[in-house]
Amino acid sequence: MTTSEPKRRVKVKDASDVIAGVVLFGFSVVLIFYLVPNYINEPPILQSPMMSPQWLPRIVGWLILVFSILLILQGLLVEGSNEEDERTIEKGSPRRFGLMVVALAIYVTLFEVMGAVFCGILATLILFVAHPVRTWWVYSLAFVFPIVVTFLFVEVMNVPLPMMPFWF
Amino acid sequence: MENFSEVIEIFFSLDNFLAIAIGVVIGVVIGSIPGLTATMAVALALPFTFSMQPVAAILLLVGIYKGGMYGGSITAILIRTPGSPASACTLLDGYPMAQQGHAKKALKTALYSSVIADFISNIALIFFAAYLAKIALNFGAPEFFWLICFSLTIIISLASGSMIKGLMAALLGILLSMVGLDDVFGSQRLTFGSYNLMDSISFIPLLIGLFAIPEIIEFYRKKAIPHIKAKASGAGLAFSELKRCMKSIVRGSLIGVIIGAIPGTGATAAAFISYSDARRRSPNKANFGKGEVEGVAAAEAGNNGVAGATMIPLLSLGIPGDVITAIILGAFMIHGLTPGPLMFQENLSLIYALFMGIMFSSVVLLVVGNVAIKYFSLIADIPKSILFPIVLMFCVYGAYAVNNDTFDVGLMLAFGVLGYVFNRAAIPAAPFLIGFILGPMFEDNLRRSLLIGSNDLSIFVRGPITWFFIVLTVGSILLAIYRYLSTRRELRAGTGTGDEAP
Known part of the structure; x- marks a missing residue:
């Protein structure tokens, strides 16, 4: 044997x-x-x-x-x-991971082209959908945060970020 | 007596108190946002000080500096994202504590350690400025070279799992720090013709990528689990625990003071050295890296112990100890003041007024820090599914803001992937970071020593200070090897017993 x-x-x-x-x-x-x-x-x-x-x-x-x-x-x-x-992890759905990769790709490829606000909104929405977040009002944060944070960076702290192409 | 009344007159002005308070608040807020460092905040605040009185202007910047040093630990503890490089060490134990539901305890430990260390550092600044600066003045390139060698050997003890992996990570960090234009000959090193790499790899994208992005990647790669609220409002720090940490806090503060007083080193190195020292001496050393309160205390004491001490060479010699003190030096000059021995003769009242303000900033830090814990700890209660998209946004904005270039965003993501691979392979990121920080300093001092000594290697053993650091370096290596071998022996003995038992 x-x-x-x-x-x-x-x-x-x-x-x-x-x-x-x-x-x-x-x-x-x-x-x-x-x-x-x-x-x-x-x-x-x-x-x-x-x-x-x-x-x-x-x-x-x-x-x-x-x-x-x-x-x-x-x-x-x-x-x-x-x-x-402890390194071993229980893997989640490929869709969830794929959407995160898409969000990262949006930041890298569209950040200067489409501006910080638009990219922030789009990537945050995708990541909320990826999890998914079930509370509907949370999705409004995907619009509020990029606008507020961009304002904070650009206007309060004088750190230039790319704006939307149609913003002057 | 005449001076005393003048000092009181200069210091007791509403502007000064407001400057300290606003500075500390800004520092804590900025420091706690990933990607925004105290250095960036001090630099951005500099133009606002043009119209202020010199003392108020300097105190505003010092307030931001001190607030930023503490603020960096908040997100390090709550979301494993150090707000500043110096707080990278705090997350080693702070984040595991938060995961175990002891976020408030970790934050309180960080605050009290920071305030105590800050106070000790300020006392050192006032009483030992001239003495410590005199010692540091005797350091030339060879002495710095050995000091850095000694710091690099400490990496070995930082690698909690495998010593080989720790050393490997440190070597990769050193290698990465060499990317860019060579300082002496101006030749390109591993830039592959990219203009973005010629100015070396930016520190902030590396820091964010290594410590924040892997956490986000892992969250979306892992199976979604129901959100467990982090108990940031849990138990605070018991007096007995603070008492237990006191030795580490005092030792960490003194390490911070000594390192801070030596120009060119910094808070990050002080935090790691203090942490390593506390771990070596602690009876709970096995718990370090898994949520040990003493680890948080030592790391924070180390990095805050630097804050006052970096002002020692700045004020007494006119030499900035780090980037922030270099910006503060600029603020002095804008106001027509030149820090150095002459300033102690010509503007003694102003210096003492500054000392009073710096001491007062410790008290303000305690108050602001307590409020910050109450409100900033709310971050821990937000589900990661909501928090991480917002953290990612801060990371991208912060990385972009360094050079206004999407290359840094890509770089940050690349380091994020590297950090994730490190996590999977159990390669520690801390030695990688230390290697990256100390690499250029190591090479610079090596080459300067060779130039000074006309390529004669005997310059590296030129005096008692070099010998002192050589002995420390060799001792540190031997101790690490001994520890590694004895741990393996104990492990083998344990396994052997276990096998025999049944």
Whole structure:
């Protein structure tokens, strides 16, 4: 009934640590061998290698590489603590999450085009619908808050925010 | 005696009292709004002081500063969104306390710790200004380099779960802080040709993204659960609890005073160092990070202990300790005053009037803070389904306001996703933030030391102060390794016993 196969297989104690370690290992390799040489310009003459703009990023890259290996080993050999078990969550509906992504996308893409007030109203309404909020008067807050907060920023605190295109 | 009457005459003016009161209220309100920092509030209030008397003008800004330092903790505790960078440490225990229904206790702890620390800091400002400033004056680049190294090693003890993950987060923070133009050679570092990245990554989008957005993402990703009202009106802070926290508060205040008196460091570092120190000494260290009242007290004492002390080098040497004191220095100059040793000779009455006002601001903070707890804690009773869309709006507006660019909004969201990934992978965000703050200071002092010493590395061991910090740094690393190994040994022993028991 029992076979010797399970004994030979390395049992992963914490899969997320191994995944995180592998991702960071890959990132550190890309950083050390591609990003630092290609995206950090080094002046032609240097009195000390420690003065180079590449020096600290390279050191950090090597340290990330070393610690990512340690993280992989930790994931393979050390049991995850109870604290880390709290990471598991019960996922909600994809529609709810999708609507949140839409609201975030509205802020990023339309904020300057349509203005702070319009974006604030639209994104807040979408997020209220996403949950959904069942008290009808709460939806009025989606109109009141963006107007009041924009006024507070622009008029009281002199922090410029983009206005609606048809506002002068 | 002649001076005393002059001081009384300058200080006892309605304008001064109003300036302090309004300043503290504005500070608490602004500080408690995510994305709006005390720095931004002080900067925006500066033009309003042009027509004011010098003492009233400075007291208004000091009031905003102090109110902002405390205000930042309100939203950190209630909605896990630090209103200021310095209160990022408060949320480590403040937010779990609020989730457990002890929001009022956490807010009261933050308030009393802030007021006590503020008071101690003010006393230090008045009595030890010249002495502490003299010590800080002896610090050159190598000394600062080792001081930062020591601060970085403290990150190890901040990583509550895995030391490796804490170090990894800190390294990623340091790496991110290097994005932008290199200070010495002006060469681009990891900017990928983007103009927005040349001026380095803005701190406010990073802060909001890391601490506010993951909470929002997780809320909409998780299955909706019925709203449980946060008991912000629950039990307050018992005297016995305050007494238990007193040692941490006093130690945190003194840490804040020492760090605040050293130009270039800041409230955030003080809060984390104070928190780490309290955790190390506390008999309840296992409860830190899970809703320990002493953790809130230590963090708040650390960051408020800085408030008065940052004025020490400013007033006695004319050196601003941080961004806010740099703005206050500007306010002095607008009013024709130059802080420094000469000011103690030429405007002694004005300095003492300022000291009185600064002391009075602690009392105002206590009153305003108590009122703020009553009304601002209502935030905790609002269902998250209503609160989070509004919080997101504040976050977006706050991120945009830094440079008036949607790039920062995108950056904030990117850090939000990163923060969410960190949460999922149990990588702590606090070391990441500390790494980001200390990274540029570390590199700057390293390079300055090399330039001063003409690339001779012996400059790093040039005197007793450097050796003092070297010993502290090495000691801190060894202690962290020892703690890590002994925890693992205890865990293994516990597991072994557990296995044998049945």
